[in-house]
Amino acid sequence: MPTLFISDLHLHPSRPATIACFLEFLQRQQGQAEALYILGDLFEAWVGDDHPEAVYVQVRAALKECVDAGTPVFVMHGNRDFLIGEAFCQETGCCLIADPTLIDLYGTPTLLMHGDSLCIDDQDYQALRSRLRDPEWQRQALALPLEERIALAQEARELSVLNTQGKDEYIMDVNPEEVLRIVKANRVRLLIHGHTHRPGIHKLDVDHSRATRIVLGDWYQTGSVLTVDGQKRQLDKLACP
Numbered sequence: 001m002p003t004l005f006i007s008d009l010h011l012h013p014s015r016p017a018t019i020a021c022f023l024e025f026l027q028r029q030q031g032q033a034e035a036l037y038i039l040g041d042l043f044e045a046w047v048g049d050d051h052p053e054a055v056y057v058q059v060r061a062a063l064k065e066c067v068d069a070g071t072p073v074f075v076m077h078g079n080r081d082f083l084i085g086e087a088f089c090q091e092t093g094c095c096l097i098a099d100p101t102l103i104d105l106y107g108t109p110t111l112l113m114h115g116d117s118l119c120i121d122d123q124d125y126q127a128l129r130s131r132l133r134d135p136e137w138q139r140q141a142l143a144l145p146l147e148e149r150i151a152l153a154q155e156a157r158e159l160s161v162l163n164t165q166g167k168d169e170y171i172m173d174v175n176p177e178e179v180l181r182i183v184k185a186n187r188v189r190l191l192i193h194g195h196t197h198r199p200g201i202h203k204l205d206v207d208h209s210r211a212t213r214i215v216l217g218d219w220y221q222t223g224s225v226l227t228v229d230g231q232k233r234q235l236d237k238l239a240c241p
Contacts, residue, residue: 190212
């Protein structure tokens with residue numbers, strides 16, 4: 001059975017087609033995949049595991065069904081859903097993994113990342129990321145009333161749109177030297193990440209050896225999934241309803 005990788009679904013009530021596509025995808029994979037890895041930004045925003053959004057009830061239930069059917073689901077924090085916690089995992093059966101995480105993928109040492117930490121040329125974003133990932137900041141944020149957290153999340157979404165306008169494309173993409181540094185530091189030959197919404201398979205020259213970087217696509221217009229087994233790696237678009 002294959003192992004599947006997806007990221008950047010950005011599920012939100014304003015995108016019902018994306019939610020429907022993901023629910024159908026999960027139903028097809030139940031018991032048919034060795035594992036499913038979601039490498040960040042499953043949700044457009046997550047204000048805590050007490051998030052009241054009704055459509056997310058379906059998502060959590062579908063994840064639980066997938067796990068119960070024999071396909072384990074591993075979830076990594078993204079820059080939009082970094083407040084996913086243990087209650088979510090207990091409800092869905094998903095396993096929360098660190099960013100980065102090193103795995104053995106059919107004999108290939110592989111590093112999994114969300115990808116935002118590779119975009120080091122965007123110094124303003126990196127400063128914000130450092131603050132938002134601070135455990136004390138998160139503790140204080142989760143202590144706020146639910147209504148206030150929802151309002152802050154909406155404000156953050158609007159600011160994110162404004163902040164990306166006018167920025168050069170290269171600033172919001174990964175830094176090539178940082179990619180090579182991370183690959184060498186972790187002694188891997190395969191790096192899989194999302195975040196940039198620029199799907200592709202890139203060959204790397206690391207100390208005169210070959211390595212590969214695979215970038216997962218987003219799910220705004222169509223689904224994106226990487227399928228890996230012992231013989232091949234295939235990055236596909238999914239037809240959504």
